[in-house]
Amino acid sequence: MNLTLKVWRQEGPSESGHIKTHEAEGIPEEASFLEMLDIVNERIIIDGGEPILFDHDCREGICGSCSLTINGVPHSKDTGITTCQVHMRRYRDGDTIWIEPFRARAFPILKDLVVDRSAFDRIIASGGYISVRTGAAPDANATPVEFEDATDSFNSAACIGCGACVAACKNASAMLFVGAKANHLNLLPQGAPEKDQRTLAMVRTMDGEGFGNCTNQYECEAVCPKEISSDVIAKLNRDYAAASAREAVD
Amino acid sequence: MQIDAIFLHIGVVLIKKSEMNALCKTLCDFWDSSIGKKLIVAVTGVMLVGFLIAHMAGNLLIFQGRESLNDYAYFLHHFLHGMGIWLFRVGLIVAFVLHIVATVSLTRQNRAARSEKYAHEATSRASLSSRYMIWSGLTVIAFVIFHLLHFTVRIDPDLASMKDPMDPSRHDAYGMVIAGFQNPVVVLFYIISISFLCSHLSHGIASIFQTLGFNSKKTRDPFHKLGLVISVVLWLGFLSIPFLALFDLIGDGEKDAPVPMEASVNTELLFRC
Ligand code: HEM
Numbered sequence: 001m002n003l004t005l006k007v008w009r010q011e012g013p014s015e016s017g018h019i020k021t022h023e024a025e026g027i028p029e030e031a032s033f034l035e036m037l038d039i040v041n042e043r044i045i046i047d048g049g050e051p052i053l054f055d056h057d058c059r060e061g062i063c064g065s066c067s068l069t070i071n072g073v074p075h076s077k078d079t080g081i082t083t084c085q086v087h088m089r090r091y092r093d094g095d096t097i098w099i100e101p102f103r104a105r106a107f108p109i110l111k112d113l114v115v116d117r118s119a120f121d122r123i124i125a126s127g128g129y130i131s132v133r134t135g136a137a138p139d140a141n142a143t144p145v146e147f148e149d150a151t152d153s154f155n156s157a158a159c160i161g162c163g164a165c166v167a168a169c170k171n172a173s174a175m176l177f178v179g180a181k182a183n184h185l186n187l188l189p190q191g192a193p194e195k196d197q198r199t200l201a202m203v204r205t206m207d208g209e210g211f212g213n214c215t216n217q218y219e220c221e222a223v224c225p226k227e228i229s230s231d232v233i234a235k236l237n238r239d240y241a242a243a244s245a246r247e248a249v250d
Numbered sequence: 251m252q253i254d255a256i257f258l259h260i261g262v263v264l265i266k267k268s269e270m271n272a273l274c275k276t277l278c279d280f281w282d283s284s285i286g287k288k289l290i291v292a293v294t295g296v297m298l299v300g301f302l303i304a305h306m307a308g309n310l311l312i313f314q315g316r317e318s319l320n321d322y323a324y325f326l327h328h329f330l331h332g333m334g335i336w337l338f339r340v341g342l343i344v345a346f347v348l349h350i351v352a353t354v355s356l357t358r359q360n361r362a363a364r365s366e367k368y369a370h371e372a373t374s375r376a377s378l379s380s381r382y383m384i385w386s387g388l389t390v391i392a393f394v395i396f397h398l399l400h401f402t403v404r405i406d407p408d409l410a411s412m413k414d415p416m417d418p419s420r421h422d423a424y425g426m427v428i429a430g431f432q433n434p435v436v437v438l439f440y441i442i443s444i445s446f447l448c449s450h451l452s453h454g455i456a457s458i459f460q461t462l463g464f465n466s467k468k469t470r471d472p473f474h475k476l477g478l479v480i481s482v483v484l485w486l487g488f489l490s491i492p493f494l495a496l497f498d499l500i501g502d503g504e505k506d507a508p509v510p511m512e513a514s515v516n517t518e519l520l521f522r523c
């Protein structure tokens with residue numbers, strides 16, 4: 001099939017970018033979205049041009065590297081998948097596809113479609129861990145965890161840190177990511193002792209990185225490839241309020 | 251940001267120096283944090299919504315007639331020796347100002363956080379109301395100013411001087427409302443403003459539960475519906491009055507013939523005495 005691509009091209013972090021039209025001709029239906037870009041890039045290279053830069057690694061939806069906003073929706077409008085899991089059979093011959101980077105002030109563009117998501121790493125470094133050694137995996141049921149808590153924690157742990165939630169949010173808020181990461185540990189016996197400290201530290205780092213504030217529109221939840229529920233945001237709000245109150249009393 | 255700073259400063263000046271550092275740090279951190287500021291928006295939002303529900307319920311007394319509404323108005327102005335209404339007013343003003351300062355600051359931060367727009371913008375599920383909260387809110391400010399001048403300060407001398415025909419020593423709130431809504435332009439302004447307010451609430455009320463952390467998979471949908479129901483009830487309750495007053499459907503069309511009405515009510519009063 002033949003497609004018209006409207007791609008964000010930007011030379012470098014301090015350069016100003018623009019939308020450039022690339023024709024993608026003779027794309028096989030069974031190609032993945034990223035393979036389609038590979039084909040286009042090979043042709044650009046043969047013609048002596050600069051290939052379109054984009055992030056990717058596992059190409060099977062587990063690493064969180066791929067990061068394209070396709071027709072205005074991070075990871076495309078198909079739900080519960082990453083960009084690398086999008087296939088060209090979802091498009092029709094003659095379609096125009098807009099391909100842009102994940103946009104947020106906290107995710108500066110490095111080149112073309114590649115953005116710097118290290119703000120997420122700094123949030124994790126501020127509290128997304130537990131400070132004690134847990135040793136080898138414990139025997140099953142040696143430490144009892146409520147079924148509900150285990151399920152919630154496990155679902156939160158599914159976050160791959162891709163940043164689509166930030167890219168989809170009208171305010172570039174990172175609440176879904178931070179909610180998932182905090183909730184994952186806060187619910188478990190190993191993570192609970194540092195719950196307050198973790199919650200306060202992660203939220204403060206998040207704010208310091210220049211993410212926006214949640215306005216409860218749930219655009220994040222709609223695009224999350226791991227279908228993290230915005231309940232984690234309600235929990236984060238609650239835990240933050242309680243942690244602040246306890247901090248004030250101390 | 252500057253408004254924030256002034257605001258915090260006032261707060262700090264009110265607190266003793268010895269206690270200042272620890273408390274100030276916590277308050278400052280809370281106010282400066284995204285979630286803290288949002289919690290303030292939600293709590294002040296609850297207060298404002300509570301006021302709206304009570305205000306609407308009080309207003310609907312107009313359908314019970316002049317005596318009920320004027321009694322109610324008299325009570326509002328005189329309970330706790332006239333102090334009561336001022337306690338409410340001060341509380342409301344503080345909530346209103348905090349709500350505005352916090353939301354303006356949040357909105358500015360949000361715009362800055364997504365400084366570069368998508369060339370091809372798409373929206374998955376955010377409602378129109380949720381996307382124009384700041385504009386529906388700012389309309390409310392304009393409305394509140396007009397409404398206060400109209401019925402609280404009463405800059406129109408004709409409205410200010412109306413006396414209750416049953417008890418000329420007190421103001422005739424009932425007559426004032428009916429007379430105040432005879433102008434179609436005024437009624438249109440009320441319809442537009444209250445519609446914006448209810449649009450604000452159709453997102454705002456459901457938001458309260460999420461921001462305060464009461465939401466879960468099971469409750470999100472019911473809370474959202476509750477928000478819609480309250481918004482529609484408020485819309486109908488508030489707007490029924492200007493709309494019916496304009497078309498002479500409240501009372502018995504007495505505004506066209508105030509003198510005989512006054513006389514008849516007065517004789518009725520005499521008989522009762
Ligand atoms: C009677 C008047 C008002 C009522 C009852 C009201 C109610 C509410 C409620 C319940 C919320 C949701 C709080 C939450 O996020 O949990 C809200 C949010 C909001 N209000 Fe108001 N409000 C009023 C006036 C205003 C005014 C005058 C402004 C103007 C600046 C305003 C701007 C906003 C904004 C921008 C939000 C969204 C905040 C966010 O989600 O981050 N509101 N309001």
Ligand code: SF4
Binds near residue numbers: 158161163164165177
């Ligand atoms: S919450 Fe979902 S969208 Fe956000 S970073 Fe994690 S996996 Fe990606």
Ligand code: FES
Binds near residue numbers: 065
């Ligand atoms: S490349 Fe690993 S998730 Fe897409």
